[in-house]
Amino acid sequence: MRAEKVTSVDVARRAGVSQSAVSRVFTPGASVSPKMAEKVLKAAQELGYRPNVLARSLITGRSRIIGLVVAYLENQFYPDALEKLSTALQAHGYHILVFMVSNDDAGVDKVMGELLDYQVDGIITASVGMSNALAARCAAAGVPVVLFNRGQDDERLNQVTSNNFEGGRKIAEFLVAGGHRRIAHIAGWSGSSTGRDRQSGFLAGLNAAGLDITRCIDGMYNRETAAAATREIFSGNERPDAVFVGNDHMAFAVMDVLRFELKLDVPGDVSVVGYDDVPLASWPAYDLTTLRQPSNRMVEATVSTLLGWIEEGSNDVQKIQIDGPLMIRGSARIPEGWPDERL
Amino acid sequence: MRAEKVTSVDVARRAGVSQSAVSRVFTPGASVSPKMAEKVLKAAQELGYRPNVLARSLITGRSRIIGLVVAYLENQFYPDALEKLSTALQAHGYHILVFMVSNDDAGVDKVMGELLDYQVDGIITASVGMSNALAARCAAAGVPVVLFNRGQDDERLNQVTSNNFEGGRKIAEFLVAGGHRRIAHIAGWSGSSTGRDRQSGFLAGLNAAGLDITRCIDGMYNRETAAAATREIFSGNERPDAVFVGNDHMAFAVMDVLRFELKLDVPGDVSVVGYDDVPLASWPAYDLTTLRQPSNRMVEATVSTLLGWIEEGSNDVQKIQIDGPLMIRGSARIPEGWPDERL
DNA sequence: CTTCAGTTTGCATACGTATGCAGAAAGTTC
DNA sequence: GAACTTTCTGCATACGTATGCAAACTGAAG
Numbered sequence: 001m002r003a004e005k006v007t008s009v010d011v012a013r014r015a016g017v018s019q020s021a022v023s024r025v026f027t028p029g030a031s032v033s034p035k036m037a038e039k040v041l042k043a044a045q046e047l048g049y050r051p052n053v054l055a056r057s058l059i060t061g062r063s064r065i066i067g068l069v070v071a072y073l074e075n076q077f078y079p080d081a082l083e084k085l086s087t088a089l090q091a092h093g094y095h096i097l098v099f100m101v102s103n104d105d106a107g108v109d110k111v112m113g114e115l116l117d118y119q120v121d122g123i124i125t126a127s128v129g130m131s132n133a134l135a136a137r138c139a140a141a142g143v144p145v146v147l148f149n150r151g152q153d154d155e156r157l158n159q160v161t162s163n164n165f166e167g168g169r170k171i172a173e174f175l176v177a178g179g180h181r182r183i184a185h186i187a188g189w190s191g192s193s194t195g196r197d198r199q200s201g202f203l204a205g206l207n208a209a210g211l212d213i214t215r216c217i218d219g220m221y222n223r224e225t226a227a228a229a230t231r232e233i234f235s236g237n238e239r240p241d242a243v244f245v246g247n248d249h250m251a252f253a254v255m256d257v258l259r260f261e262l263k264l265d266v267p268g269d270v271s272v273v274g275y276d277d278v279p280l281a282s283w284p285a286y287d288l289t290t291l292r293q294p295s296n297r298m299v300e301a302t303v304s305t306l307l308g309w310i311e312e313g314s315n316d317v318q319k320i321q322i323d324g325p326l327m328i329r330g331s332a333r334i335p336e337g338w339p340d341e342r343l
Numbered sequence: 344m345r346a347e348k349v350t351s352v353d354v355a356r357r358a359g360v361s362q363s364a365v366s367r368v369f370t371p372g373a374s375v376s377p378k379m380a381e382k383v384l385k386a387a388q389e390l391g392y393r394p395n396v397l398a399r400s401l402i403t404g405r406s407r408i409i410g411l412v413v414a415y416l417e418n419q420f421y422p423d424a425l426e427k428l429s430t431a432l433q434a435h436g437y438h439i440l441v442f443m444v445s446n447d448d449a450g451v452d453k454v455m456g457e458l459l460d461y462q463v464d465g466i467i468t469a470s471v472g473m474s475n476a477l478a479a480r481c482a483a484a485g486v487p488v489v490l491f492n493r494g495q496d497d498e499r500l501n502q503v504t505s506n507n508f509e510g511g512r513k514i515a516e517f518l519v520a521g522g523h524r525r526i527a528h529i530a531g532w533s534g535s536s537t538g539r540d541r542q543s544g545f546l547a548g549l550n551a552a553g554l555d556i557t558r559c560i561d562g563m564y565n566r567e568t569a570a571a572a573t574r575e576i577f578s579g580n581e582r583p584d585a586v587f588v589g590n591d592h593m594a595f596a597v598m599d600v601l602r603f604e605l606k607l608d609v610p611g612d613v614s615v616v617g618y619d620d621v622p623l624a625s626w627p628a629y630d631l632t633t634l635r636q637p638s639n640r641m642v643e644a645t646v647s648t649l650l651g652w653i654e655e656g657s658n659d660v661q662k663i664q665i666d667g668p669l670m671i672r673g674s675a676r677i678p679e680g681w682p683d684e685r686l
Numbered sequence: 687c688t689t690c691a692g693t694t695t696g697c698a699t700a701c702g703t704a705t706g707c708a709g710a711a712a713g714t715t716c
Numbered sequence: 717g718a719a720c721t722t723t724c725t726g727c728a729t730a731c732g733t734a735t736g737c738a739a740a741c742t743g744a745a746g
Contacts, residue, residue, distance in 0.1 A: 054397045054461065082416060285602075363696060
């Protein structure tokens with residue numbers, strides 16, 4: 001059962017050339033004559049030789065591995081992003097090494113150490129923060145980091161997010177224009193920049209119309225917490241007539257509670273707006289009005305930033321914010337004559 | 344910006360010992376005196392040394408990387424499994440390298456080559472098949488493979504699935520007991536063992552009651568295809584009164600079409616049963632009756648099989664089938680006095 | 687203090703590849 | 717065909733670690 005590894009030396013012997021020649025044939029851009037290439041490729045073919053990426057990385061200092069740190073995949077936004085990131089990176093010859101982590105500093109630090117052990121060429125964190133000590137270590141190790149869908153005040157960390165403040169503001173504007181006056185917010189986790197920015201944008205939007213948030217509870221980006229918050233907010237008799245929920249994943253829970261527990265009509269009794277536009281949001285069962293995070297463009301920006309650092313030695317830190325449209329669907333009252341922003 | 348890597352040699356110099364000593368301190372089970380360990384660990388601590396996993400793998404022949412090949416993450420079953428697999432493997436010091444792949448032989452073969460380049464210690468494929476040539480290559484390379492949620496007739500490939508035949512049969516029994524007589528099937532992709540087994544189990548169950556499948560279309564595990572199939576099957580006037588859908592992901596599409604396009608009541612007009620029991624199935628918006636694939640136990644079986652091959656040199660091929668219960672919810676008529684199998 | 691077994695250490699080498707350097711071959715120009 | 721330039725090849729070495737082997741040390745028993 002034990003494998004006999006075939007190495008570049010074996011190929012060299014068979015082709016009657018030196019090991020360096022074999023290496024050069026498999027190194028793009030190296031200098032080899034056509035007939036050398038042919039001889040070597042033939043021998044390699046016959047033996048089933050393929051270069052050992054790990055051994056190569058030892059010399060070149062490049063592993064072609066990107067570490068992805070992610071806290072949970074329950075929210076559909078993340079598997080979707082993971083799929084797109086992986087596909088995009090694969091096209092450039094990189095692959096993703098996954099690190100699941102509990103979303104606290106200790107967990108992240110521990111895992112990040114393991115990550116560096118693998119000599120990753122770059123790190124993407126999806127909605128996970130980093131301690132300063134850690135950011136320093138990555139910088140010291142020369143490993144570029146991109147925070148995907150999470151901002152953080154650190155001069156060393158690239159980040160790609162949607163324009164969360166503006167998104168929150170847009171949603172406020174939309175709800176106000178729809179005639180809502182008692183507006184609640186089930187917020188994204190206050191420990192995250194996304195949660196905070198969406199909330200402050202939302203608040204700014206309401207304030208601009210002379211309104212305030214009627215009721216606000218942190219939903220922790222968690223389905224159960226959001227459901228409990230909904231019960232709390234909507235079971236009294238002074239209930240709001242609209243709610244902005246910090247992401248779609250929680251918004252589904254909110255709608256389920258409103259409809260199936262509290263027997264309220266959405267959007268008749270309550271308008272619900274989410275954030276993300278995950279695929280499920282467009283399914284008729286929810287038909288959720290939500291602010292789209294343009295994951296394609298976010299992924300694109302993430303990949304090009306990362307590859308810029310890795311391959312072109314770039315070192316200017318990017319803080320990229322991408323605007324997304326409000327996807328108007330059936331879960332919230334549509335203001336008279338509101339322009340349809342859909343793509 | 345370039346990093347000064349700290350190596351075992353640096354640590355050795357600082358601690359005033361040999362490089363081998365350092366190596367031994369970081370190799371579990373090697374022979375080192377307590378005071379040597381202390382000296383080395385202190386020096387390592389001060390320099391921030393951590394062993395280079397890649398260099399280590401060159402010597403030991405173990406990379407502590409498991410390759411995961413997966414076709415798409417849209418169906419919630421897979422991110423869920425990925426999360427659990429990754430967490431379980433991490434606990435054993437392994438990590439998952441992700442390979443997204445289009446579900447055809449050419450795509451799989453190409454990607455699998457890249458996979459072997461990384462010297463992975465094992466391979467898990469999630470609902471993806473392998474050509475025989477490929478299975479042979481993995482066997483030759485001594486890399487164990489586990490097919491997760493996919494069976495295949497190959498003596499060299501481990502596999503872990505739910506008991507799809509029995510699951511299909513149970514569902515037939517359930518629907519028949521519910522008084523349904525015109526029963527349709529939107530099948531899982533006929534190119535997959537899961538799809539075929541569920542279908543034949545279902546058929547066997549119906550036959551046992553003297554019934555047959557009224558109408559059957561391959562839904563390709565694809566939302567759009569399943570939706571189209573639903574329109575096809577249910578828009579005529581001789582419509583079935585129940586449908587078994589090959590997985591939950593398609594079942595949601597089917598319910599959406601039935602309710603929102605065809606204005607049929609579920610389960611009043613049509614009973615719908617799915618397969619998988621993804622988290623979404625239990626959300627009230629769908630409240631889908633479905634056969635649970637016990638992903639926890641499937642993951643556990645996958646991990647222990649894989650580690651058995653890798654660490655204990657096991658070489659008996661496992662073909663594991665795990666039974667799952669029918670989760671009875673609100674999308675299908677419940678037969679009088681039917682025992683509740685829920686956990 | 688000697689002997690001997692057991693433990694700990696350093697030396698040297700190996701893993702599979704890439705690359706600087708110098709020499710060989712091939713091509714160009716007169 | 718000589719002189720020169722360009723392209724190609726092999727030699728040697730390096731990357732960071734683990735491990736067999738023999739030497740050095742430790743401690744116990746006599």
